[in-house]
Amino acid sequence: MRAAICRSHGTRLSIEEIDVAPPGPDHVRVDIHVCAICHSDITYIDGGWGGPTPAIYGHEAAGIVESIGKGVSGIEPGDRVIVGLLRSCGDCFHCQRGEENLCSGTFAETSPFTDASGSAVVRGLNTGAFAAQTVVHRSQVVIVPDDVPLAPASLLACGVLTGFGAVATTASVPAGSSVAIIGLGGVGLSAVQGAVHTGAHPIVAIDIVPQKLAFARELGATHVVNATEPHRTKVVREATSGVGPDFVFVTVGVRSAIDQALGMVRRGGTVVFVGMPPTGLSTEIEVTNLADGSQTLMGSKMGSGRMAHDVPRLIELYRSGDLVLDGLISHTYPLEEINEAIAEVKAGEVVRNLIQFV
Ligand SMILES: [Zn+2]
Ligand SMILES: [Zn+2]
Incomplete structure (x- = not known):
């Protein structure tokens, strides 16, 4: 072999x-x-x-x-x-x-x-x-x-189970929620599809590669933002009633993306960490902002996936053209x-x- x-x-x-x-x-x-x-x-x-x-x-x-x-x-x-x-x-x-x-x-x-x-x-x-x-x-x-x-x-x-599940299962995003997704690899683009599936709106997709932003839009993202854009946080805020997203999903394990998410989520909102950074990566969190803003930080391992339960459901979505x-x-x-x-x-x-x- x-x-x-x-x-x-x-x-x-x-x-x-x-x-x-x-x-x-x-x-x-x-x-x-x-x-x-x-x-x-x-x-x-x-x-x-x-x-x-x-x-x-x-x-x-x-x-x-x-x-x-x-x-x-x-x-x-x-x-x-x-x-x-x-x-x-x-x-x-x-x-x-x-x-x-x-x-x-x-x-x-x-x-x-x-x-x-x-x-x-x-x-x-x-x-x-x-x-x-x-x-x-x-x-x-x-x-x-x-x-x-x-x-x-x-x-x-892995990738689809993780991205789709982070939105649909871990965070159980309610229909009508505003969502931002940072990073549009296999996990991020699956998170976009999970957001569409749960009825989230708007869905803001963020990455540095123009082709991935275009693909996210094809998959149902309502707004796309290039992460290299200096006014990116303002653009995301404007797309989400001026207050920031209800949910921000970080699908890449790098500190700049994690910090962007913490600065972007609305008061009362939730940041979901999906991408796995190398061992030892940490960041600083202003606890006052977190407590005063009633914000939630959430981890999502493999989209809370259960292979035997979730994979057949995802196969059905694929067969019906919805994934x-x-x-x-x-x-x-x-x-x-x-x-x-x-x-x-x-x-x-x-x-x-x-x-x-x-
Ligand atoms: Zn994997
Ligand atoms: Zn066990």
């Missing part, structure tokens, strides 16, 4: 042959057909979150189940599935409260991967989908109906060109680049 291995953080991925062990109890082995590149993969590759190497990242994927371990029911070899990093035990404190995205259960952590010399390779983000085959916990796969192509379906495993997925795919590359595909994502001009295995 071929895979893209991160031998050390901050270096190019190396394309190598690997062996993939059979699935243990409650696990499934999946032939990966397509895997998107998410910013979390890049943060790991660049060392922003540390972690051991060598490692295989990739966690926004789709493929076909090759074999199943003991105790797996409801999934069979041959099933078409999306493969994501969210896994849930079903029994822990959080799972029992419907917070599967925060599952604190314990799982078999042995990596299925070994390289050509027989040394173990870490399964990054519990998924390891920059490989032609991987083994994941059964809760990490959701069956995709035959009429839905695997390439767009793969985006549901754009194909348009989020910028380019498709073979595994051998994954470093070029990653460089393009880092440059900021593309939304989602996909690695195609089959």
Whole structure:
């Protein structure tokens, strides 16, 4: 099997042959057909979150189940599935409260991967989908109906689930609320679609790339603002009854965007942190403003996503034409060109680049 291995953080991925062990109890082995590149993969590759190497990242994927371990029911070899990093035990404190995205259960952590010399390779983000085959916990796969192509379906495993869910689930934005979304990558553009779905108005989309602003407008943003525009906060305020948005979603993990959001939200409004910054990033908050303004700060992990519950609903929206997925795919590359595909994502001009295995 071929895979893209991160031998050390901050270096190019190396394309190598690997062996993939059979699935243990409650696990499934999946032939990966397509895997998107998410910013979390890049943060790991660049060392922003540390972690051991060598490692295989990739966690926004789709493929076909090759074999199943003991105790797996409801999934069979041959099933078409999306493969994501969210896994849930079903029994822990959080799972029992419907917070599967925060599952604190314990799982078999042995990596299925070994390289050509027989040394173990870490399964990054519990998924390891920059490989032609991987083994994941059964809760990490959701069956995709035959009429839905695997390439767009793969985006549901992370970016779309996260962006759409931050608006629709974490913040449960009421219809008629004003919303601003900072950052228009795969997560941000999915947040725009979540805002349209919940009936938010106006929907202000903010980024520095003109093509992404234009795309946000196509997806239903009522206003677009270039973040490099010096009067951006004033423009956003004017678009939102002169007071600022009810909700601001920060989909990128950089301090300038976080600070922009805190300066933009209205009194009584809510800032939702969606994008994951590198470890250690912090910012200053004027607590007086927060208390006096009755403002709320909220975190959203993976859009409060529950794979088995949310992915089928998102597939239905896609089927009915109410959720754009194909348009989020910028380019498709073979595994051998994954470093070029990653460089393009880092440059900021593309939304989602996909690695195609089959
Ligand atoms: Zn991701
Ligand atoms: Zn759990």
